[in-house]
Amino acid sequence: MKYFLAMGVLLLVGMQTALAQTKPPAKAPIKSATVTKPIPGKATAAGGLVASISRGKAVYTxxxxxxxxxxxxxxxxxxxxxIGTDYVKGDNVRLIKVVLQGFSEKVEIEGDTYSNTMAPHNFLTDQQVADVLTYIRNSFGNKVKGIQPAQVQQVRASLPAAK
Amino acid sequence: MKSTFLRLLIGMAPVVSACSLVAAPLHEGDKPAKNIVAPAEPNAGLKLPAGFTASAIIEGLSRPRHLAVNKNGDVFVKLEKLRDGKGIVQLHLGADGKATITRAFGNFPGTGIYIKKGFLYASSDEEVFRFKLDNNDNVADETPEKLVTGLISRNEHEAKAILVDNADRLFVNIGAFSNSCQEEDRKKGSMGQKGCPVLDSAAGIWQFKTDQANQHYGDGIRYATGLRNVVGMDFNYTDNELFVMQHGRDQLHDLFPDLYTEQQSAVLPAECMYMVKKGDNAGWPYIYYDELQKKKILAPEYGGDGKKTAGENAIDPAIAFPGHLAPNGLLFYTGTQFPAKYRNGAFIAFHGSWNRAPEPQEGYYVVFVPFKDGKPTGQWEVFANGFAGVDKITSPGQAKHRPCGLAQGPDGSLFVSDDAKGTIYKITYKGK
Structure with a gap:
């Protein structure tokens, strides 16, 4: 119980930190031109696909x-x-859940296993999650339809409330 | 003539390995010795000190981790990924310098392997086994005895490094299933758990018996604690002490961006070599060692700010290396083949970093630390480099080879495994 309470407090603190995060990303910009050319005509919220990819790159960095x-x-x-994995290119909902809930199980992808813990990134806004997923789905050789903030909002609403 | 040619060839190799190829025609008048086969790349692509040569004895093994060599020079390789259902392969070196797999056994993947007093010990990520060896140091029975079972293996630092000393103590590393014992592992700003519970069953070296089957935690002793993750460890018989290489914590900047710059996060904290005695505590997760300030610093998860010191009771490292290089193999060299300066010194195989961005990744080499009377006597130096095959690495996947395990052959040669492309290297000293 104590643990859950502590988690709750930490989550709140974490969210406040995220909200207070107004400074530009601290990491240096990615130099390599790895962004795949966007599919024309596929608009997304808040300024279109190109803008979403550009914001998503900052979140990714x-x-x-x-x-x-x-x-x-x-x-x-x-x-x-x-790069090219089903997790990135496939099911939108599963992909959004990985960002919001984190991932801490051993997973086999194309014959190799991966085991490190990914923390929940539920402190990112719907727009940030949509942007970063749109970025990875259009980078590193990937070329898949972007993710809309409304889709993130829907998945977030379906998840159990953060403890 | 032969020795002159060799000296010239070898002497040039470490300068720039490609030079040897270019320079070779200068010696057309020299007749190369029959047993010198011109390799595709001199020294299998490695850069070594003068007088040393390297060859790839086999390639393409499935994630070879630690190595053990028997008295006949056969190399037992522990695989982290099963090969045709088997997790250990025995390599025999032919006259042509190439190894063949003479036997494959053990149906478990893993990292640890060690030979001691007629037994081959090997570990999965949860258990430790041993196989009886016959008089020729071959496995007498492919059905192993299970010595230890039920060890924690959870998401991070699962590999169980093993070692048996002359007093029949079986040492097993149990790595922390956490980066820094945050309430939420690797989450930005998450603080440390009070009385870090990870330490109860992991983040330390446990001692078990070699002659008792099915031991659990309760049958063992927590020999040393506060060690986040150890993959390379070896016993130093000059002072009869256990030495371990700790993988230091990750992501100081990512988790606490207000306290650490990316540049600080790239080099901190140190990867430390510790001499550990029974009961020692190295301080994880509460502190880390900062090799720039040469101090034990309170971890930010526990109220640290990058400057506050703490851990007065925690041991100090024997030697500290730059952060994130990932030491996966440690070997005290007891052979006589290498020059005198190497005797009783430490070789360390660094697997190479992944969390130094935006700085270039670093490591991917084998270093040497000179020792006298069980203590380092000088600075560390890169001994074997060039595993990565590229000069600058921004992402670990770019490295062609990544050093992992080390073992010494009966003739004093040094074996190095690469768990990326599955190469086993043999490094020998041929003289100046």
């Missing part, structure tokens, strides 16, 4: 790059790659 790497290659044995 700040919160994802350390583990998943600048080229989306991940870390062998530890952090899964984001």
């Amino acid at each position: 700040q919160y994802c790059l350390t583990c998943h790497q600048v080229d989306g290659g991940g870390v062998p044995r530890m952090n899964p790659p984001l």
